Amino acid sequence: MDTREKILKAAAEMLAEDMGAKLSVRAVAARAGVSTGSLRFHFPTQRALQDSLLARIYEHLLPGDPIRDPALPPRERLLNCLRQVLALIGTNEDARTAWGATYRTFIEPEPTEQLRAAYLRHEREAERRVEHWLTVLAEEGALPPGDHTRNLRFLLTILNGLSVERALPTSQSVFLAEAETLNAAVDFVLSAGPASPVESTQP
Incomplete structure (x- = not known):
């Protein structure tokens, strides 16, 4: 080596x-x-x-890049990217273990600067990954070019929420509701595009 x-x-x-x-x-x-x-x-x-x-x-964990799969339309590619991230989290016990580790590492301790910096490193990597998806789609014309911040935060919030649902105890399968949520999220992103800058209301 x-x-x-x-x-x-x-x-x-x-x-x-x-x-x-x-x-x-x-x-x-x-x-x-x-x-x-x-x-x-x-x-x-x-x-x-x-x-x-x-x-x-x-x-190693996410072989290939679904967002660049030429055999699929943009909508399916973005869906596959989101599914791929959720697949890493797993279901039931795996998801509970992952969120338990996150809680013990970043939520339970006092929020020191070192802890905050460690969390922000993870957050930045997640943001870069979603930004990559949106940039590729914008380059292809599936999204308007420009600032993707709104869509980026929206998709990360969706992924966080669904991953928490996977960890919660339930007697029913979460996959049907999860599929509906992912489809709605992708439809929203591809139809709305990036947000326009908010104009100041100050005189």
């Missing part, structure tokens, strides 16, 4: 052990058994390391 792979493997292990891990240069280098200088050679910044690690995780 070359040095770059050792570093990524060590960072992945640290993240698996602690979702809030800061992945500092010194800590990752020590875990990988390499010098900080060697780590800096392959990853000049902490952000470069984080981005490379998350790209590697998505490469």
Whole structure:
């Protein structure tokens, strides 16, 4: 295993052990058994390391890129992207375990700056992924070009809500309601497009 792979493997292990891990240069280098200088050679910044690690995780957990599947229309591709994210969460016990870990890591402790920064790293990665989907659709003409912030936040809220529903105890299957919600969300995004800037009402 070359040095770059050792570093990524060590960072992945640290993240698996602690979702809030800061992945500092010194800590990752020590875990990988390499010098900080060697780590800096392959990853000049902490952000470069984080981005490379998350790209590697998505490469293994989310093979392919459904938004670029030429065999399907834009609506089906966006639906498949949303389904793919929910598939990672799992159902029933898996979903409860995932949300339990999220609660213990980010909600239960006091909201320190370090904890807030750790959460924002996860949030930024989710935002970048959804932004990628919307940008591709805009490039194809399925969405108007411009600011996708409204649609991005809307889709992330839908995914968060559905993932919570998967974790809650219920005697009925959530999949029918989930499918209806996803279809409605995609229809809204593709019909409404990005929001226009809100004009100030101040004189």
